[in-house]
Amino acid sequence: KAGVTQTPRYLIKTRGQQVTLSCSPISGHRSVSWYQQTPGQGLQFLFEYFSETQRNKGNFPGRFSGRQFSNSRSEMNVSTLELGDSALYLCASSLAGTRNEQFFGPGTRLTVL
């Protein structure tokens, strides 16, 4: 069974631009979560989607948004990029249910210049 895939793997943008990251979950997984990882703040929860609905959101500004499609694929968008948005963005998928064991993708490394 294929794992979680994220595209692109690496991205370089300049301040003020916007970016869209994509995540394809493991087949059959309907829950997708996004995380931001930086050396200073560690791993921080961005949002969780299930059945095209955002069920939870972390403490990030409105410039960070996401969505989930009917095939469970998810996209994350960051508008008006700032230098501090440089990070590894990780997507994780899980089966719906109590345990919610998450399987992570390889991440997208975003660099903002």
Added chain:
Amino acid sequence: AQKITQTQPGMFVQEKEAVTLDCTYDTSDPSYGLFWYKQPSSGEMIFLIYQGSYDQQNATEGRYSLNFQKARKSANLVISASQLGDSAMYFCAMREGRWITGGFKTIFGAGTRLFVKA
């Protein structure tokens, strides 16, 4: 507020020996899950082990075991017979919430970097 604390920024262990990575948590929710993940230098997070708050027994997965002490709110990871490939960053994580009522939110500790010496 929910919180995960990993007090060991770095740990060294001799190959083939056992090592314990500490994790304490704080939550007021009686229903929660605790996870350990491994992150090698490649960056990908690898799931290691899970413990539910209502589980009576400590979880084990191969060389990994979780020492769950609910009253002390600790969930330490024990790696037996360390291997060179175990050198990585290890994260403790806690999931709060209920699937039916609103989904989950997972928070991670700061991590412990493990170095396995030959």
